[in-house]
Amino acid sequence: MEGKPSESGIAAMADHYKNFDPTTFFQNFVSPEESRLDKKDSLMSWKLSCLHRAFSEGDMKGDLLVDIGSGPSIYQVMSACEVFNKVILTDFLEVNRNELKLWLQNEGGSKMDWTPFLKKVCELEGRSPSEWTEKAARLRQVVTDVLPVDVHRPQPLALHALPPAGADCLVSAFCLESASPDLATFNRALGHIGGLLRPRGHLLLIGRLQENYYFVGPGVKIPVVPLNEAQVCDSLKENGFTLIRLEVYTVSQDETIGASDQERIFFVKAVKSLKVWKKR
Template sequence: MEGKVTQSGVAAMAACYERFDPAAYLQYNYTPPRADFQRKDSIVPWKLACLHRAFREDDVKGDLLVDIGSGPTLYQVLSGCEVFNKVILTDFLEVNRQELNLWLQEDGGCNLDWTPYLKHVCKLEGRRPSEWTEKAARLRQVVTDVLPVDVHRPQPLALHALPPAGADCLVSAFCLESVSPDLDAFNRALGHIGGLLRPGGHLLLIGALEESYYFGGPGVKIPVVPLNEAQVCEGLKENGFTLIRLEVYTLPQDMRVGVDDVTGVFFAKARRN
């Protein structure tokens, strides 16, 4: 009975995503005030700083980095692309994979200009902002695939999509809690993606705190599992991860722009046991 309830919950979540609009989602979350590079308390610079710090640390290394539930965004791999020689992006929706491919193939028609992001991460790395073109070229060079993913499947990626040993590092931002019908499904999904990682590999998990919905487009209200810090830590532990660091960001009032009810964001660095 319980299995059936969860199955229908997962199907209902998939239905919510049918009208996800990449252009609107990018506009809501990846333009000012949420992406204001002049402000230290803006949410995107905070996320980029966490990612920069984690990828700079010596223990995060290897050949292959996989981003789970990339959506239409690239910010989450702008630091990692300098450390890993191979990066795989993934999303459940064809529209999001298309959006990523538009940028990767330089076809034009992208719904967001990633240049300020590239410049900002160059600055974090101590490089001149003008070197952003080199970072863009590096990212285009190391992204080898944009693949379908479903975190509710015990095997989220197609068989043989990854080498048998698994990925050396996973990054996943705002995916698991916003595609799961409840906390149990969130925890199961965390276990599923953990299976993609080699033992000793790192998971960099970013997500929303105490969020119950977000808009994936005009009128596209998508339910989210409201998480607290303790639930994130517990989920990681239960799924065979050792938590290395948990950082928390609280949204300033003017960052609450009516596209969701998120109050905070967590950044977890964990190692698979």
């Protein structure tokens, strides 16, 4: 992969994130999805279906799953919590980690209503939507920690945050391309998070293709590395992952919102090969 990671670019990205507002993020990217959950062809339905399918295929097993760059979101671990006994959520920003903790505490402090999304995942699992309360309780039970993460560090989590063998599974949604100033930095960040995963562990990566920016607060525009499918596949290969499946969703005209120029989203299921295991 061409070019070198840019340290000044990374610092500039961190600066952009100083004004990230979790509530605006939720309003821009999560709330609008609620009314479209009944439609088979909607972005959130597609994401939840991809995650459901990945976790129900029976090949992803183990004890510990880590979600990298959770933001204030939990949709990405709603299927995972039925398969893994421990889930660690992570984010670069304290505001996002605090938001996650408010939801986990379940004391009415969280303003983010994930109920429709929990109901949708229950449906995908063949359960009654009314069982969403059980799913919420299960999720709150399996999340053991909410930790700081920086994908640009060779060791993205604190030293002894994970067992020495690493996590059994990693999920990361819309994080690497939104945190990296260029392709070389994206590629290196993927290698960093890959170091957290045990050999033969699975990675589920969701991200944007050919996106240039998104808004996370009034006037807070964050640049995004515009990736294509080939670059995602090359980066996975270079970092020792074997691709199981890459799926692409094209955002429809009526789903496009002014908060980003996203048009296509990828979902990757990959497995870490034994050969290039990097010592953490």
